[in-house]
Amino acid sequence: MAGNSFGTIFKLTTFGESHGTAIGGIIDGCPAGIMLDLEKVQEELDKRRPGQSAIVTQRKETDTVEFLSGIFEGRSTGTPIGFIIKNSNQKSGDYSHIQDSYRPSHADYTYDEKYGVRDYRGGGRSSARETACRVVGGAIAKQVIPEIGFSTFTSSVGDIYIDDEKDLDLSLIESNPVRCPDPVSAEKMEALIREIRSQGDTIGGTVQCVIKNVPKGLGEPVFNKLHAELGKAMLSINAVKGFEFGSGFKGTQMKGSEHNDLFNPDGSTVTNLSGGIQGGISNGMDIYFKVAFKPVATIMQKQQTINSKGEEVEMQGKGRHDPCVVPRAVPIVEAMAALVLADFFLQNKTSKI
Amino acid sequence: MAGNSFGTIFKLTTFGESHGTAIGGIIDGCPAGIMLDLEKVQEELDKRRPGQSAIVTQRKETDTVEFLSGIFEGRSTGTPIGFIIKNSNQKSGDYSHIQDSYRPSHADYTYDEKYGVRDYRGGGRSSARETACRVVGGAIAKQVIPEIGFSTFTSSVGDIYIDDEKDLDLSLIESNPVRCPDPVSAEKMEALIREIRSQGDTIGGTVQCVIKNVPKGLGEPVFNKLHAELGKAMLSINAVKGFEFGSGFKGTQMKGSEHNDLFNPDGSTVTNLSGGIQGGISNGMDIYFKVAFKPVATIMQKQQTINSKGEEVEMQGKGRHDPCVVPRAVPIVEAMAALVLADFFLQNKTSKI
């Protein structure tokens, strides 16, 4: 039962392989009557685009989205919004070395086991290229809930972390190619990424998202809790290994008397270790969470691997890949968060009479 | 759009409040022809039951499941399996103190904001009592995939962790009330829980799950990746703040050259930092993940809070509550994992011709 749709009321379905004619998707359930700013959608896509800075992959892809339906005279009409992004980079020749071999810690082997057939060009469907469609969906989702504010940034690269206690100026996120709002950390992170790349290696990191001005009441217990859907959304992004919100893993070491968020008379809380969600429902405080990204599996070093006959072969990454996926993952994390929030915003319209 | 169903093909829908007549559920999509061992279901429930040991809540609940349909002459018939668990403990009197006040870091406030009405008795629907139905569903799910082995245990309480490098004898999990397979750690954890309880306080912890003998090919990219559904499943459990699988958050500090799992000729991998999942699809290696539980919010200390009029009031936990939820959370984590695996096992039957 294929899993290429996300959401229930605001629902994104995507298609497309790395080296097919085009990738694209359908957004079904966008409410009618919204003046859509399509340039903003392209701007979000540009944040995910290869070649945007010196520390990301230098592949040439313009990633221009074309909308095919669902918008009339600038407004959403309530009918499905179809869109495509043409693939400019469709040469198959470069991928002959992986046609019959399994790249370590990639999805080549598991796709072959599951489906018995695999579009090996550039990873096919398992390529992170599909996340461009998520960014389109998320950019439309944001316009359904314009009052909600999203700030997403790189919170660590390798062992370089922003200090959790530090007050951050979130307006600085786009001031550096790492997308880190702390300039001192950003500089260190960028230096680390450059060093790692010079080794032909890759490095992991974490992305943090802060969501402000969230209406109270979003989330659908007991299974579709707000943070459970956020977690699923994040874990569905390529290379993600973990998710935590509010106090997260650190909270496991705390006592209840330290961890409980006491109320102010207006219903806000003095602390916010809950991360803006109680019982799976937003309480109006900031939602914040962290997403763990492993190092990119494609490295520019020789690795031992096997081919589809089980024979050992040697392999080395070709082409232009990211030494660290985190800076380009920032807009993807934000897009998925927006998809979740817009969907719950619409779902909540039916929760009471 | 209420969220009381989990799963797609193997689907559990639950109902019930802490202090209603009964809780219960419907399992739809259990394949026909399975000889169901209903005593095993009750055994799983008994692991979640209050009063099972000295370090958990001493509330009296027998939690006896009654099956009402879908089973004939011992076998599943392919029709929905309805079940109820009667609530033995329905006195409302004890909860008058929370009728009009919001317990800190509970769901009282958010339920009121979302629904405008709330069954305040014992937390109503937001009580962890509903997880008993998950345990029933999970115990049936396990019998759909009997070849898959689940081992779930307490991996930390507060700041006491099992050493990650240590070889664990998973047969020891049930040998102590903490459900920790490392006897030395178990003893320390139990002592910590007793101390915390004596303070009228609570403490968090983590649960780890190891899944062995998983068929290759489970998981439905790109959104319904195996680990994404596992993450959602875990995050939907009360008090969970985080989820990581394979290398998890630690993996973010690694280089690609260290993190990649090289293949053996048989398709298995030398290391397993991937945690048994690549590209969202199981690769046949062990799946393992960790779940972070915050400290229980109900403490036996006085706390400042507000009532529904926004007035400040003082509150103190009453009744018999868990000082640490982790030992009783172990069977819930395992049940949710089984629900996810059984569902993907069935889904995968349609992935190729």
Next chain:
Amino acid sequence: MAGNSFGTIFKLTTFGESHGTAIGGIIDGCPAGIMLDLEKVQEELDKRRPGQSAIVTQRKETDTVEFLSGIFEGRSTGTPIGFIIKNSNQKSGDYSHIQDSYRPSHADYTYDEKYGVRDYRGGGRSSARETACRVVGGAIAKQVIPEIGFSTFTSSVGDIYIDDEKDLDLSLIESNPVRCPDPVSAEKMEALIREIRSQGDTIGGTVQCVIKNVPKGLGEPVFNKLHAELGKAMLSINAVKGFEFGSGFKGTQMKGSEHNDLFNPDGSTVTNLSGGIQGGISNGMDIYFKVAFKPVATIMQKQQTINSKGEEVEMQGKGRHDPCVVPRAVPIVEAMAALVLADFFLQNKTSKI
């Protein structure tokens, strides 16, 4: 992928076999804050109950619904409403004759082919007994949309039809056991049913439903058109062979110039051959449709049939069955219509900003 749920936002999931301990269901997605009149629910059930009049089956079943959750101090709380109806009539002995034989035009054979196992007692899950749960769901659904009025009645039995042109006094529906608002036709229908029963035979008929005061805008094209879901709902009822709305099959003989419903200045239409639905969306005019019921398959005559070994055997209906299902089908048709309308009413809350 089992199909025991109906609806998307207002969703009913049912369980239970004819001769199990109980049947029941879960209503998920009922908005919070509705004062529910549970006596009305029981009244609807009583209309479906065996033994209610001389022309229906004389089986003894009280069909008392017990609500287990989701209602607090008389109000829906937004959490799932669980309910059960205990089976009073669980003796298995009477059904030994069908344990190993397939009743003609029943589901015995197909259940065995599909599931490989079958609860043969009273038809098990395929018994129309499950429709009692639909009536409960529908009776709650009506209370979500109290402004919408449903009138459902017997429009034909065998070859006795109400004249389509006749003005009907819908307040007379419950004035006779056939549930036909035309007293002259009702008398003939009742006489025909008595005659058919005296032959040990059964007869078919049609049920008509008229829905008044429907808000404009209900229905979700292009696949989930209002009449498409109504049709699915009706066709899912036992013994149904056809569905038509508005001009129906007769409309196929008309010209466009005759069939088009011209507008009045207020947006209503002069005629209503559209049956209150245009493009799959309600237009505010009355919705009306007809449902075709075949004759009940269980007859009190000897029939040739086969057993599970393919051997020919003779069979004769036992027990107390309906000579005509239509009078008892009336509340089921109405319940399914209410489920569809309540669901679309809630869905429509998200169609525009």
Next chain:
Amino acid sequence: MAGNSFGTIFKLTTFGESHGTAIGGIIDGCPAGIMLDLEKVQEELDKRRPGQSAIVTQRKETDTVEFLSGIFEGRSTGTPIGFIIKNSNQKSGDYSHIQDSYRPSHADYTYDEKYGVRDYRGGGRSSARETACRVVGGAIAKQVIPEIGFSTFTSSVGDIYIDDEKDLDLSLIESNPVRCPDPVSAEKMEALIREIRSQGDTIGGTVQCVIKNVPKGLGEPVFNKLHAELGKAMLSINAVKGFEFGSGFKGTQMKGSEHNDLFNPDGSTVTNLSGGIQGGISNGMDIYFKVAFKPVATIMQKQQTINSKGEEVEMQGKGRHDPCVVPRAVPIVEAMAALVLADFFLQNKTSKI
């Protein structure tokens, strides 16, 4: 909650308006490993195409489908199949007369009421143009279940019916532009359509579908019965007013002793008034059903109507429209039937162990 997806495991989602850039869709859940004959898909589309014969609309649309993903080296890969059909006929000028007026018995009024905004060009999303995407989906669906045979044909136009008792040579369906396998009736139907067109009027009709070689066990009671989904599928097609299968509405006049299908020793039945489905599950006999189409609403005669201000205006159909939709509806009915069967075929893989 928008309704532009059909199916559960084999799922088609469509987008597109009559006069947008393109229409298209995504087929998710097509099993991997099927050699797809894409020319056959285009052939099915050509049967729906305008201008194919003298008795259908003479609009110029080539309706060429382009596949964008999910197929590699001729085979389905298990990933979503995206496709588009460009609109060649995008001039908006022709539709200025309906920009502000509501065509009688069209969806203009209800779309405005539901969404508050409407792409008025050519009916926008409510145009039957969207059914081209259904034909693409159905043509792929057929290749998932190649052993199942579909024969679909015109069974009546206006008051000209094929005699139900007549033995039909289904190989003759495509031998005439009406798609009627009875040559004598076909000639009369064609003459009637020509006459109706000369009056500037339109006429309704019925389409019949016969499905042979259906595996036993398809259908998912109690709500997703095989015929219930078929009914929904058919009723979701533009202009459909009714659906009946097996004995249909005529069956309501029969006695049980006449209607019951007695078994042959091999499990087949002597008669087939059940229409190949018992208890919502296929029994291996031919499935057959009829679909009622109303006359096309656009007529070439002057009609009184209203504009969006409620003022009375006069309107006359422009452009090139079908005098009878039935011949072009035949491939759409067949496509929807194939979508239903393929989906249940896949669903049934999980019904037993």
